[in-house]
Amino acid sequence: MQLRPFSLGLATPLRTARGSIDRREGFLVAVDPESDGESVPAPGLGEATPLPGWTESRSACEAALREVGDGNGGKEPATRALSRLDPTETPAARHGLALALADATARDADRSLSEHLARTEGLPAPAEAVPVNATIGDGDPGATVDAAETAVEAGFDCLKVKVGARGLDADVERLRAVRRAVGDDVSLRADANGAWDRETAREAVERLAPLGLAYLEQPLPADDLDGAAALRSAAADADSGPRVPIALDESLASRGLDAVLDAGAADAVVLKPMAIGGPDRTLAAARRARETGVEPVVTTTVDAVVARTAAVHVAAAIPDVAPCGLATGPLLDADLAPDPCPVSDGAAAVPSGPGLAGDAFDGLP
Ligand SMILES: O=C(O)CCC(=O)c1ccccc1C(=O)O
Ligand SMILES: [Mg+2]
Numbered sequence: 001m002q003l004r005p006f007s008l009g010l011a012t013p014l015r016t017a018r019g020s021i022d023r024r025e026g027f028l029v030a031v032d033p034e035s036d037g038e039s040v041p042a043p044g045l046g047e048a049t050p051l052p053g054w055t056e057s058r059s060a061c062e063a064a065l066r067e068v069g070d071g072n073g074g075k076e077p078a079t080r081a082l083s084r085l086d087p088t089e090t091p092a093a094r095h096g097l098a099l100a101l102a103d104a105t106a107r108d109a110d111r112s113l114s115e116h117l118a119r120t121e122g123l124p125a126p127a128e129a130v131p132v133n134a135t136i137g138d139g140d141p142g143a144t145v146d147a148a149e150t151a152v153e154a155g156f157d158c159l160k161v162k163v164g165a166r167g168l169d170a171d172v173e174r175l176r177a178v179r180r181a182v183g184d185d186v187s188l189r190a191d192a193n194g195a196w197d198r199e200t201a202r203e204a205v206e207r208l209a210p211l212g213l214a215y216l217e218q219p220l221p222a223d224d225l226d227g228a229a230a231l232r233s234a235a236a237d238a239d240s241g242p243r244v245p246i247a248l249d250e251s252l253a254s255r256g257l258d259a260v261l262d263a264g265a266a267d268a269v270v271l272k273p274m275a276i277g278g279p280d281r282t283l284a285a286a287r288r289a290r291e292t293g294v295e296p297v298v299t300t301t302v303d304a305v306v307a308r309t310a311a312v313h314v315a316a317a318i319p320d321v322a323p324c325g326l327a328t329g330p331l332l333d334a335d336l337a338p339d340p341c342p343v344s345d346g347a348a349a350v351p352s353g354p355g356l357a358g359d360a361f362d363g364l365p
Contacts, residue, residue, distance in 0.1 A: 004365035040104050088256075190208065
């Protein structure tokens, strides 16, 4: 297993209620039969891009990968090494190696990663394109409307706007202005990143209901599943307009998917492969959510092109997936390779070549 560190800046920081994301640093993980032995059937590529707060730290990620990479003098089967990476302690490290091995296995079978993942889960043939939302950071009302209009002109019909970084009055004004600017045919989501207390969240649901939001993401702190469940029923009772569905994101990392589903705390769950610990685990989580009537949405932690492409494959394997947060490539000011999943008309193309994207990443690392 080889690690290649990288560091990429964002063209403009993504401003959220939990601070700004302005740089993404991680590792490309490469495996091949020559250096990793027979358990690796073909060369494979993965990416581990930790985001502290969502995953382990960069140093913990690197240490975990180096430790399993050195196992048995490097002679331990890579599949054994994978089982030694704890998906809750070091999800980004596990993602890196799990993706490299899945890419290798898919290539060896001459299948795309989404075909390989769908087969493994017993799902039908994957989609050729995945609907995506535009991601709009915090900003003043004018900047928010500009970003929304630009996205709609580019063909997006689903927008996700970050809220919770300023007062509720200001966020309500921003979202009303966006709704006025884009009309009723565009689907609107808002993501508070856990910023509100119960009282503010209750008020937000009441005041945002008339805007017909597709969902409100993580209105309450990650641990507060009871609060989220109560907010769902309050949102159902409100007579101020359409119900506001609740999506949970941070709660998955802090409480786990099963607790979220058991608590009846969410209409939708936001699945980030880097935080869940791999593409395989993410698709399995999506199926579990669906079985209980909860919609899975796949996004990233603003990853580089390798992990973003993997997330597109995961989303493609989920039948009729809702719009996913996978249009984040343009947020980066440079990337490791050209994007093999270009977004047009609000959908990301799913590469059809073997593995992640045929030979698109051959120059890496
Ligand atoms: O979902 C999207 O549109 C993009 C991804 C995104 O918003 C995000 C990116 C990095 C860290 C957290 C989040 C989030 O969904 O809260
Ligand atoms: Mg979120």
